[in-house]
Amino acid sequence: MNDFIAQLLEITQYTFLRRGLAVGMLVTLCAALLGVTLVLRHYSMIGDGLSHIGFGALAVAAAFQWAPLPVALPAVMLSAFLLLHDGKGARKLRGDAAVAIFSTSCLALGVLILSFRGGSNVDLMNYMFGSILSLTQNDLWLSLALSAVVLPGFLWFFHRIFSLTFDPSFARATGVKTQAYQLFTAGLTALTVVLGMRMMGTLLISSLMIFPALIAMRVCKSFRGVAVCAALVAAACFVIGFVLSCTVRRGLPTGATIVVTNLCAFGIFAVAGRIRWRNRTHCGD
């Protein structure tokens, strides 16, 4: 444990690592909270889909030598609105099928564009698997802004988000503006994905959203409990994964290390949940 803290302190001496830690922590917390409603509304794959779309957008930006974020952000946000929106237009192609078709197409187009441009494989690898080295000061500001909206917003609208997730038609009937909340979560999800995919990579960012909620649901049975637990677990897994990836010899890929840490936590919580709920029916947490 002392070793771990010593290593953490050592990491914070490097500017780029400090920045990675800060951005990662903020994005992780936002992703975990948003993930709770996404997972419970059966939109687990939305993060994955959005990141593929983001990949396509980044490829286009790279091909034309544009700045990555101003291209990727609007593109991913627009897709998020289209995919999470329950309106009339989405009736023909919806849910997981829509996400799958849309996102794989964008991924494929992105790969094609990158290969036409004759770009190096390093770019491709960076986008696919992420790299904490690629985080900039801009990312830090953006992630601060994102968490300034998501964290207080989640607290403030907590009960509404619960009602909306639990029984959307009742929520609408009692006057909750479900459409507005949906667009709001879609926008924030898009922002989280774009920020997170620089660090975690296209292929792994969705795990930041899905794992914490699923881990928390093993042990907690109330909505509030799940939200709190998801945030705590996500933060812990992120720090452990981050430190491991920086300190193990030669350096492990950060995104993958964090996902595997989450996977271990899932296993531990699944066993703990079994034990906890074996004889009890109450959800006092």
Next chain:
Amino acid sequence: MQGQLPVLECRALCLGYERREVLHELSFVLREGERLCVLGENGTGKSTLLLALLGLKRPTKGEIIYGADSARRQIGYLPQQLAVQQDFPARAVEVVRSGFLGAMGPKAWYTREQRARAGEIMAQLGVAELADRCFRELSGGQQRRVLLARALCATRRLLLLDEPEAGLDPIAAKELAQLIRALHKDKGIAVIQVSHEVESALDGADYVLHLTRGAFEGDRFFGTAEEYRASPLGQDYMMNCRAGRQAARRVEYE
């Protein structure tokens, strides 16, 4: 009854989808403490009417007027069946309190009075000791009561019940019906109830709206429960239902 304040009024209400009109010019008034029973087979527009009353579907023509101070937000709605997924984390009390959302305005948390009232309502419905249980681990009858408690948090005047007895065993269904009747009598809450169980729904109903596949005035019945029992449509329907139940019972025995 005439002295009571109207809770809900439909004026020449027309409802429909793109091609098909479901209801044409329906008009009625429901006053405090009255009970309207909506009957009809599947596909006759009962659910569409409910959606419109809840404000989830816009009328193609006509209007729905809610009583003096009860905006749309004051309707307590008990959905027919809630497809809650297997592992949705929610305590019963969290579900009940969410009924207050319409009255919360821009505030973020429930007030102390609201929490206390949620507790009272749960005690009245006999689910107080289930408050900390997980919603999905409750039995069908318990879930229905918790949802009814949520509906009561949302209103003091008008309850909208969509087949409250569906999917419950006969004993639980009877208990729930008694509970609803008591609420309606003691508190003067107006009730609109969609039902397939004709006999129990008619018992204590002031008005009956029977919808058929036609959309027009002549296709449906609207009147008091006595008038309905005496009408050809009512007698026919009640007989069919009884025959249907007997047939079902016969199948069960065999």
